[in-house]
Amino acid sequence: QQQVKQSPQSLIVQKGGISIINCAYENTAFDYFPWYQQFPGKGPALLIAIRPDVSEKKEGRFTISFNKSAKQFSLHIMDSQPGDSATYFCAARGDYKLSFGAGTTVTVRA
Amino acid sequence: NAGVTQTPKFQVLKTGQSMTLQCAQDMNHEYMSWYRQDPGMGLRLIHYSVGAGITDQGEVPNGYNVSRSTTEDFPLRLLSAAPSQTSVYFCASSLRTNHEQYFGPGTRLTVT
Numbered sequence: 668q669q670q671v672k673q674s675p676q677s678l679i680v681q682k683g684g685i686s687i688i689n690c691a692y693e694n695t696a697f698d699y700f701p702w703y704q705q706f707p708g709k710g711p712a713l714l715i716a717i718r719p720d721v722s723e724k725k726e727g728r729f730t731i732s733f734n735k736s737a738k739q740f741s742l743h744i745m746d747s748q749p750g751d752s753a754t755y756f757c758a759a760r761g762d763y764k765l766s767f768g769a770g771t772t773v774t775v776r777a
Numbered sequence: 778n779a780g781v782t783q784t785p786k787f788q789v790l791k792t793g794q795s796m797t798l799q800c801a802q803d804m805n806h807e808y809m810s811w812y813r814q815d816p817g818m819g820l821r822l823i824h825y826s827v828g829a830g831i832t833d834q835g836e837v838p839n840g841y842n843v844s845r846s847t848t849e850d851f852p853l854r855l856l857s858a859a860p861s862q863t864s865v866y867f868c869a870s871s872l873r874t875n876h877e878q879y880f881g882p883g884t885r886l887t888v889t
Contacts, residue, residue: 669818669819673819676817699876701876701877708882708883709882709883710867710869710880710881710883711820711867711880712880713879716876760876763808763825763827764822764835764836765810765878766822767820767821768819769817769818770817
């Protein structure tokens, strides 16, 4: 079974709106939580990442919120743009291995 | 730097055939890994390597073999292709001390 559960499967947002993607995990040994962005026909690329001793990390319009006690973390895309339309994967790393969520396809309507 | 390269980009196999997917990186990364991507399942780890001569199994290793004779190359071998191995395969690499993984462009494999 998947070690990282991701929701929603897809979402549509208007240009300028906020996209929110949620992930949950069970394994408390995970020590690194990255988000990857993937465009059609391309490999995933690291977008932003956080360690469990930090509750929030912001890079430009992208913010990760991390709740260690609830074993949940989320990605917020502020001021969403059509160029943000892509599939986003959360992941968690433990013992050299990355476990990925199932992915969220984000569509930003102009 | 070319980064992570994968060949071929597309491949069609018949059930029972064998083949090798190639992966190479020119960043001197110790860590390399293979994933398969299937709709609704994200990326699942097949095999990984923390350095030349060292490999280990991931989440879905059955039907696949790997070896790591050099730092640069990490080929994935399908021993006897099955329709269930139809997928997109990604190779990735990173420094052992840095968790950021760089992914290749992928190989789309169809087994009929």
